Amino acid sequence: MTENGDTTPLVVLADVNKHFGNLHVLRDINLTISRGEVLVVIGPSGGGKSTLCRAINRLETIDGGTITFDGQPLAAEGKTLAKLRSEVGMVFQSFNLFAHKTILENVTLGPIKVRGIARAEAERRGMELLERVGIGAQASKYPAQLSGGQQQRVAIARALAMDPKMILFDEPTSALDPEMVQEVLDVMIGLAQEGMTMMVVTHEMGFARRAANRVVFMAEGQIVEENTPEEFFTNARTDRAKDFLSKILTH
Amino acid sequence: MQALFDEFPVILEAFWLTIRLTLASGLLALVLGTILAGMRVSPLPVLRGIGTAYVNIVRNTPLTLVIVFCGLGLGLVLDVSFSTSLSTNYLWLSIIGLSAYTAAFVCEAIRAGINTVPLGQAEAARAIGLTFFQNLRLIVLPQALRAVIAPLGSVLIALIKNTTIAAAIGVAEASLTMKTLFESHGDAVVPIFFGFALGFLILTLPTGLLFTWLSKRLAVVR
Ligand SMILES: Nc1ncnc2c1ncn2[C@@H]1O[C@H](COP(=O)(O)OP(=O)(O)O)[C@@H](O)[C@H]1O
Numbered sequence A: 001m002t003e004n005g006d007t008t009p010l011v012v013l014a015d016v017n018k019h020f021g022n023l024h025v026l027r028d029i030n031l032t033i034s035r036g037e038v039l040v041v042i043g044p045s046g047g048g049k050s051t052l053c054r055a056i057n058r059l060e061t062i063d064g065g066t067i068t069f070d071g072q073p074l075a076a077e078g079k080t081l082a083k084l085r086s087e088v089g090m091v092f093q094s095f096n097l098f099a100h101k102t103i104l105e106n107v108t109l110g111p112i113k114v115r116g117i118a119r120a121e122a123e124r125r126g127m128e129l130l131e132r133v134g135i136g137a138q139a140s141k142y143p144a145q146l147s148g149g150q151q152q153r154v155a156i157a158r159a160l161a162m163d164p165k166m167i168l169f170d171e172p173t174s175a176l177d178p179e180m181v182q183e184v185l186d187v188m189i190g191l192a193q194e195g196m197t198m199m200v201v202t203h204e205m206g207f208a209r210r211a212a213n214r215v216v217f218m219a220e221g222q223i224v225e226e227n228t229p230e231e232f233f234t235n236a237r238t239d240r241a242k243d244f245l246s247k248i249l250t251h
Numbered sequence B: 001m002q003a004l005f006d007e008f009p010v011i012l013e014a015f016w017l018t019i020r021l022t023l024a025s026g027l028l029a030l031v032l033g034t035i036l037a038g039m040r041v042s043p044l045p046v047l048r049g050i051g052t053a054y055v056n057i058v059r060n061t062p063l064t065l066v067i068v069f070c071g072l073g074l075g076l077v078l079d080v081s082f083s084t085s086l087s088t089n090y091l092w093l094s095i096i097g098l099s100a101y102t103a104a105f106v107c108e109a110i111r112a113g114i115n116t117v118p119l120g121q122a123e124a125a126r127a128i129g130l131t132f133f134q135n136l137r138l139i140v141l142p143q144a145l146r147a148v149i150a151p152l153g154s155v156l157i158a159l160i161k162n163t164t165i166a167a168a169i170g171v172a173e174a175s176l177t178m179k180t181l182f183e184s185h186g187d188a189v190v191p192i193f194f195g196f197a198l199g200f201l202i203l204t205l206p207t208g209l210l211f212t213w214l215s216k217r218l219a220v221v222r
């Protein structure tokens, strides 16, 4: 999945600002994500992590600065925007599978309706992806019949089915029962090893240590600290980060 | 009682017209109501405004007014014509009135259904690149409609009863026919009334049961 030789960054955020009313949720965010990079975003609740993810595929508009994806500024609306979104996968905390569609239909809908791929081909590829995340046997079931961990793996397969250039993960394991966290992280680690570009909002240190190239610590709408996972978890520079880490470590 | 049997073919024909009025208006109202609901959740404020205004105006206007306007206003003054046959023309004009009126209720039922679809699903659909219309057509409306089958059943039952107002512009559905029969069988108004009332029950009760059954069968499991 790595685009060999292309060294231009995949995502560039420059001086990005975002308000919700009077609330300044993204403050002068400057962030570059390289192709094939796995970036972990960590930080206290309400710090703007979700908003950052959502701004990158423009589920949320920004009111200052620029976001460039694959060399192009984010389009405002219409076809170009839909194309951008189809190139950036997104995995949500609450899975958000389509409840009235079977597991296989969840995975083939995008390829058929957005990419215009023939149904048979989309189903073949969909089954392949479901096998890969270990859900092949459940293809004809409905989301409500699956466990949370299984649903989240389907959500990852749904994102992969679009052949995205990047996948955004917004706390993909936070809504899961503890015993299901690892099965989802394993799929994500596999993707990371294959070179998928990923931005992952998570507090799973094990994942960050094993799979991430870089950790970004975000609080109050700002990027407070950026480091390698090892350095960040053992040797955080800022008091803000140290304080946060001491809180999640005692849990 | 004898009058009821003698006039049975006439009664049957009247109810057949009631059924046709209901089916045609119901179908049109479903289409128009769905479009209105789509407008009411669209990202464009103009469309939302039009949708809201339509629903609030139409829902708060007496149906008789709407039907009389369609028959006399559209038909006679504005000369809207669907057929050279006068009765067919009034039939279509009353269908327009009934569907325009019922669409407002369909819209509100569907809008309530849209609110039952978790926002996250519409977001996930946007995130894979579906356009607003694809999102509405493939993700939101199918679930919204399945959530409001029972309320739509109530709207349909109300429509069956509301078709009687087409009598106001001379459409010979059940209630107008009943009035005609009252005049020709003055000695049998009570049996005739119960005959027609029974006819409406035969239409409305199974409709209610059918929609309750459908709503259970088609509910989206979450
Ligand atoms: N749609 C919204 N409207 C208003 N405020 C919002 C909205 N979404 C998020 N916020 C606020 O923005 C801040 C950042 O939220 P979020 O990006 O979800 O943080 P995080 O994901 O780091 O917990 C929070 O204070 C949150 O309450």
Ligand SMILES: [Mg+2]
Pocket: A049, A050, A051, A170, A171
């Ligand atoms: Mg969040």
